[in-house]
Amino acid sequence: MNGIDVGQPTAVRLFLVFCRIGLTSFGGGLSGWLLRELVQKRQWLSEEEFLNGLALSQALPGINVTNLAIWIGYRLRGPGGAIMCFLGIIVPPAFIIIGVGALFATLSGFALTYPLLNGAGAAAIGLSLSMGLTAARRVPRRTIPLAMMVATFVAIAFLHVPLAWVALIGGGMSVALEYHRLMRIVPDDR
Amino acid sequence: MTDRLLALASIFAPLSLATIGGGNAVIADIQRQVVDVHHWMTNAQFVQDFAMSRMSPGPGSLLVTLIGWQVAGIWGAVVATASIFVPAALLVYAIAHVWSRYRGARWQTALEAGLRPVAAGMILAAVYVLLAAIQGGWLARGIALVATSALMTTRISPLVLIACGAVSFVVLQTAVPS
Numbered sequence: 001m002n003g004i005d006v007g008q009p010t011a012v013r014l015f016l017v018f019c020r021i022g023l024t025s026f027g028g029g030l031s032g033w034l035l036r037e038l039v040q041k042r043q044w045l046s047e048e049e050f051l052n053g054l055a056l057s058q059a060l061p062g063i064n065v066t067n068l069a070i071w072i073g074y075r076l077r078g079p080g081g082a083i084m085c086f087l088g089i090i091v092p093p094a095f096i097i098i099g100v101g102a103l104f105a106t107l108s109g110f111a112l113t114y115p116l117l118n119g120a121g122a123a124a125i126g127l128s129l130s131m132g133l134t135a136a137r138r139v140p141r142r143t144i145p146l147a148m149m150v151a152t153f154v155a156i157a158f159l160h161v162p163l164a165w166v167a168l169i170g171g172g173m174s175v176a177l178e179y180h181r182l183m184r185i186v187p188d189d190r
Numbered sequence: 191m192t193d194r195l196l197a198l199a200s201i202f203a204p205l206s207l208a209t210i211g212g213g214n215a216v217i218a219d220i221q222r223q224v225v226d227v228h229h230w231m232t233n234a235q236f237v238q239d240f241a242m243s244r245m246s247p248g249p250g251s252l253l254v255t256l257i258g259w260q261v262a263g264i265w266g267a268v269v270a271t272a273s274i275f276v277p278a279a280l281l282v283y284a285i286a287h288v289w290s291r292y293r294g295a296r297w298q299t300a301l302e303a304g305l306r307p308v309a310a311g312m313i314l315a316a317v318y319v320l321l322a323a324i325q326g327g328w329l330a331r332g333i334a335l336v337a338t339s340a341l342m343t344t345r346i347s348p349l350v351l352i353a354c355g356a357v358s359f360v361v362l363q364t365a366v367p368s
Contacts (some may be wrong), residue, residue: 022248031247031313032341033348040345055305058312060285061207062278063251070279074286082283085276087289093248094255094271097368099191100246101256115326115363117357122330123318123355126337127348133338136308145307152311157318164208166312175304177336182296 009076011084017042018088024157026120029127030089030093031057034072035134036127041092044076051135059171065089068075144181148174191235194262195269197228202254209251220254230261233271251275329362 007013021033031054039050053075057067066086075084139145152170155161194283201223205216216239224230231239239260243253258270267319292298333355340346 008355013309014292024350025247026245029348031307036341036348049304051269051309052302055302056285056311057282058309059305059308060282062282063209063249063275065249066275067282069287070282074283074290079283082286083221086279090252090271090275093246094252094267096248097243097246097252097256098259098267100242101239101259104233104242112360115360118324118326118330119333119356119359120352121244122324122326122333122359123337123352125317125324126336126341126351126355128320129317129334129338130341132317133342135310139307139310145303148304149307149311149314151345152308153318154199156312156315163312166308170311171308174308175301178304179297179300182300186296 009042009081011077011080014073014077014081015084015088018073018085019092022089022091022093026124029124029131032127034065034068035131038072045072047134047138049075049139052133060165111118144177145174148177182187191262191265195265198258198261198266198270199273201228201275202270205276206277207281218254220257224257224261230257235260247299326359326363328360329366 005139017037021030021037025033033049035047038044039047045053049074053063053068053071055144057064057071060067066089069085071090073081073083075081077084090156136149139149155166155170156163201220205219209216221233222312225233225236231316239253239256243250243256246252249358252271253275254270254274255267258266258268262269321331321334323333337351337355340351341348
C-alpha cells in the first residue's frame, strides 16, 4: 500500500515493537517514539486516531505511556493486543532499571557518563516537543480549542497549577463546550 | 519480608490512580512515603534512584521498580511494579472496551475533540518546564531545538538522534567550555 512492507499489526509484532521502544527510549518522550514508529513509519494508525488516544491517555489516571500502549493495543488487536503492548513497554525496561541500579557504582566513576546522559536527555526533549507541536498543529483553528490549549499551557508552565486540576477542570470545561457545539451542529443526533 | 511487600503494595497501588496528567505528579508522594514515613532510604539515595530512572529507557515510573528491588529484592520489584501499573491499566482497558462499543456516539466525539487541545497544552507545558530546568544550559537547549526540527523535517530514527545528541553535547562542551 505504501511501498514499504511493514506487515499487519499482529499481537507478536505489537509486543516486539513495544519492547523495542521500551528498551531504546532513553530520556523519556515515549509518546513521540510511539508516534514515529506506529503512525509515521508503520502506518498502523492514522495521526488522528493516535492523537485522540493520546489525549485520553493524558486525561485518565495512570502513567500516560502505558495508558496509550493499552489503548493502541486494544484498538489494533483487541484484548490480546492491549496485554501485549502493556507487557512490552513495561517488562523489558523493568529489568534494565534493576541492572542500572546494580551497575550504578561502576558507571558513576566514569567521568563521561553525566555529559553523555545530559546530551541524550536534551535530544529526547526534541521528541516531546515535536509531539507537542504535532498535537498543537492539529488543534482546530477555532477560538475555544485554541484558547483551551493556551490556557492549559499558561496554567501549568507559569501558574504551576497541579496537573490533576488542569485535567479535571480544563478537560471538563473543554469537553462540555465541545459537546454543546456538537448539539448545535447536529441537534437531532441521538 | 511479607510486611515490606504489603507496605509496598499499599503505598503504590493508590498512587497508580492518583497520577492524572503523568507520573511526575506522584514523585513527591513516593519520596515522602519511602524516605520520611518508612525510612527505607535516605533522601540522597532517593534522588540517586530518581536520576537513574531518568537515564534508563522506558517509562519514568519504573523508579518504583528500582525502589521495590532495593527494599525487598526481586519480589519487591515485582510487587512495586504491578502495584503502580496494574490498577490504572485495568481502568484504561475497561474504557478502551467501552469506547469500541459506542464508536461515534456524540459524547465520545466531544470527549476526544475537547481533550485534544488540553493534551497539546499539557505536552508543550511539560516541555517548557523541562527546557527551563535542563542540565547543561543553553547548549542542551540548542540540542533540544535542533533535535525537534530534525524530527519534524526528516525521517531520522530517534535512536540515532539521541546518540547524536549525546555525542555532540560532549564534543561541544569540550570545545566551548562554559
